[in-house]
């Protein structure tokens with residue numbers, strides 16, 4: 171446990187001196203702000219009260235497109251710099267390395283998410299009865315769950331690929347696939363269709379968390395995705411030893 | 414302390430380590446020598462559990478490398494060849510991080526101690542990215558010493574150090590070697606001779622020499638390589654004369670009045686050679702044994718082709734003319 175924490179802490183600190191991590195955090199907050207502003211102006215003109223979806227909608231897309239840039243370096247860089255040799259010859263278990271890397275990235279993204287609280291606070295001031303607390307909580311819960319899975323997928327990919335750029339595109343590919351995989355479900359038969367819909371990340375966010383509903387099965391979905399990805403990451407480190 | 418038997422390592426189809434076996438006793442300092450690509454780093458990486466062996470058995474401190482890799486990592490201190498450091502950390506932070514991973518009690522005291530040992534105290538708060546190559550090298554060593562490891566494995570520890578630091582690091586290694594087991598690789602042969610109790614020479618994945626430095630030294634100064642100097646320039650004539658003398662195994666013309674020959678250790682051919690040369694009318698100016706240096710032994714053992722083919726056709730008797 172101590173080792174996980176040590177590795178996570180180092181990882182977390184590293185993000186704060188990494189230009190890419192800053193760029194990602196900045197891009198998320200800036201684009202979110204622009205969309206937020208545009209939505210507020212539009213809503214004022216049309217005399218309707220905007221809800222939290224003007225934050226959650228863009229935030230989810232931003233997460234999918236930008237987090238791979240945060241996680242791509244996590245293990246690939248250590249591999250390239252040779253520091254992995256240090257880590258793998260220290261008395262640290264493989265799963266501690268993966269879990270530490272994941273936790274560090276998760277905490278960093280959590281910090282960015284914390285900064286996005288600015289928008290609900292502003293929104294709460296703007297709309298007259300205030301925003302729906304239920305949607306706020308469930309939406310953020312969903313986004314945190316999804317972030318856990320996205321970071322896990324990113325870390326696993328980073329350990330599978332020795333190269334950061336390759337890790338970035340592979341993670342992006344996996345995330346986009348998971349995001350749209352349910353789309354052709356209509357065209358398929360009952361069985362295949364529902365399986366694809368189950369695998370789809372958006373199917374576990376938009377119908378539920380996004381609307382203020384918390385379903386156990388969605389939580390289970392994101393947790394399983396996280397565990398599966400971390401497991402693959404651990405295996406990949408083990409395999410690295412066996413090459 | 415270290416037991417390696419029939420170790421084999423393949424990288425894909427290339428065999429990097431081909432069936433090597435050796436044992437290193439507690440408290441021994443062993444020098445690992447060999448030309449580039451011989452397999453030194455590969456062997457060390459296997460010993461430190463970074464790489465798995467393809468075949469063979471490795472035990473350190475009684476622990477098997479495959480079954481107890483975590484135990485091995487606890488008792489081994491390792492300084493890799495390309496010293497890997499986190500350039501965004503300060504020297505102190507980095508050592509504290511490594512000390513944390515090694516679960517060292519009162520880490521700060523120990524880190525301060527180790528910094529003192531490698532004379533980096535003044536740079537403790539500087540960023541690693543700003544250190545010079547030699548300082549990084551020393552930091553890599555500091556990291557390996559943190560947990561007072563029973564076994565220290567150092568891959569070319571003195572490369573890139575200034576002369577004063579080389580001496581200091583060598584002294585440090587010797588000091589550590591009094592209680593701990595040290596395996597170090599080096600390309601500096603006198604260093605191996607100075608620092609190590611024993612020398613292992615590896616070539617193309619195989620051990621070609623495993624001997625104590627002491628025995629090597631006496632072997633090196635053995636009486637079997639002799640220099641002979643005559644007046645005049647008819648050295649080739651003299652060479653063929655020496656070559657046919659019983660007991661002489663090898664003749665090498667060095668200059669136009671100087672040659673070296675080797676005789677088998679069993680019979681000392683020197684008196685006979687001297688008589689033969691003088692009887693043939695040469696003026697013998699000098700006859701003395703020359704010691705073979707570790708460099709020469711090393712080159713001899715790790716030579717790519719045994720000898721040029723035309724000299725190989727007459728086994729046992731080679732007259733070789735070096736163009737200088």
Ligand SMILES: Nc1ncnc2c1ncn2[C@@H]1O[C@H](COP(=O)(O)OP(=O)(O)OP(=O)(O)O)[C@@H](O)[C@H]1O
Nearest residue numbers: 424427429447448449450451452453454455456494
């Ligand atoms: N990661 C690797 N993948 C494939 N082949 C490798 C790898 N590492 C080393 N080799 C090969 O294994 C052989 C032994 O290499 P090794 O690095 O152990 O040599 P070395 O004795 O340490 O050499 P040097 O004195 O240059 O450090 C070489 O032929 C090398 O090309």
Ligand SMILES: [Mg+2]
Nearest residue numbers: 453454455494
């Ligand atoms: Mg090497």
